[in-house]
Amino acid sequence: xxxxxxxxxxxxxxxxxxxxxxxxxxxxxxxxxxxxxxxxxxxxxxxxxxxxxxxxxxxxxxxxxxxxxxxxxxxxxxxxxxxxxxxxxxxxxxxxxxxxxxxxxxxxxxxxxxxxxxxxxxxxxxxxxxxxxxxxxxxxxxxxxxxxxxxxxxxxxxxxxxxxxxxxxxxxxxxxxxxxxxxxxx
Amino acid sequence: xxxxxxxxxxxxxxxxxxxxxxxxxxxxxxxxxxxxxxxxxxxxxxxxxxxxxxxxxxxxxxxxxxxxxxxxxxxxxxxxxxxxxxxxxxxxxxxxxxxxxxxxxxxxxxxxxxxxxxxxxxxxxxxxxxxxxxxxxxxxxxxxxxxxxxxxxxxxxxxxxxxxxxxxxxxxxxxxxxxxxxxxxxxxxxxxxxxxxxxxxxxxxxxxxxxxxxxxxxx
Numbered sequence: 001x002x003x004x005x006x007x008x009x010x011x012x013x014x015x016x017x018x019x020x021x022x023x024x025x026x027x028x029x030x031x032x033x034x035x036x037x038x039x040x041x042x043x044x045x046x047x048x049x050x051x052x053x054x055x056x057x058x059x060x061x062x063x064x065x066x067x068x069x070x071x072x073x074x075x076x077x078x079x080x081x082x083x084x085x086x087x088x089x090x091x092x093x094x095x096x097x098x099x100x101x102x103x104x105x106x107x108x109x110x111x112x113x114x115x116x117x118x119x120x121x122x123x124x125x126x127x128x129x130x131x132x133x134x135x136x137x138x139x140x141x142x143x144x145x146x147x148x149x150x151x152x153x154x155x156x157x158x159x160x161x162x163x164x165x166x167x168x169x170x171x172x173x174x175x176x177x178x179x180x181x182x183x184x185x186x
Numbered sequence: 187x188x189x190x191x192x193x194x195x196x197x198x199x200x201x202x203x204x205x206x207x208x209x210x211x212x213x214x215x216x217x218x219x220x221x222x223x224x225x226x227x228x229x230x231x232x233x234x235x236x237x238x239x240x241x242x243x244x245x246x247x248x249x250x251x252x253x254x255x256x257x258x259x260x261x262x263x264x265x266x267x268x269x270x271x272x273x274x275x276x277x278x279x280x281x282x283x284x285x286x287x288x289x290x291x292x293x294x295x296x297x298x299x300x301x302x303x304x305x306x307x308x309x310x311x312x313x314x315x316x317x318x319x320x321x322x323x324x325x326x327x328x329x330x331x332x333x334x335x336x337x338x339x340x341x342x343x344x345x346x347x348x349x350x351x352x353x354x355x356x357x358x359x360x361x362x363x364x365x366x367x368x369x370x371x372x373x374x375x376x377x378x379x380x381x382x383x384x385x386x387x388x389x390x391x392x393x394x395x396x397x398x399x400x401x402x403x404x405x
Contacts, residue, residue: 152233
């Protein structure tokens, strides 16, 4: 305890010498405890608990010749396009002029039925494992968060093959038109 | 009815033990706290389910702020010195090598680099700097050259951890420019700095993790 032995000293005082009144050495520690806990709360709040994580991305080497490029099976391909304001668009297989309007669909980052997670999952279940490829085409309007989110979806849905590809003009136009028409997935 | 007299107990408690505990905890928190270094470039990273902790040593980091401006930083001083020497030789930039070595990040075009190095540290704020020019529609993507320099500086050495730290709001074109710069210099592996996030319950990854957890428990 916070007390000190004050009785020591050794030499005895002779008779008749008045003893000094013993002062208590007990200190009230309550304010000190208060201060201690105040500082603890401060340090708890300033401590950075969560450390930044990093996820790896492997880039493919650019193939110079078109014949060297990897070909994806049409049946297993899912192309996802990222527009502005967190809009997501997708189509399965190949898009050409005749079927553009029916194949081109919109989605969002939500968890619901029309959310991109569900769409990826449904497509994954429908196609054989080896054929399933997701092609991600971000437009110049989308932001970094969208790209990371969609790459994250790949990790969440355990998609083994996916690629980040530049968007073609046709697709870019389609995205822009759909967005202008208010056909976003929200 | 006569009540027996209960002797009144003193309400003061001995605080010493509590004080001990308080200060023990306090010293623990003081010692474990790692203050966030005040960052010159403010970046809010997106979150991902990745669980690997981002490396802190041997890094070459490309930072993208919310306006899509790109900055480069690295922690290996000998590599920096080498880069400064190469720049001085090939571009006659007259760089102050000591200042180049001390610089925490680089965020300007090559032509402005010399004056960039003379800016005092307090004034180096991301929003006031131009960033490394990456927009290929407005001029050459200088990050390609930077990455080439990094590539030369680390040739034959342990390869650095290439990190990309981007802001949520950075637009895709700058990200694309950064990827292009990486690709052109055969940096095909890189890591993106994110905030941790739990895998959504019921998703494939979540099921995987559950399975792995169960496997480990069996062992």
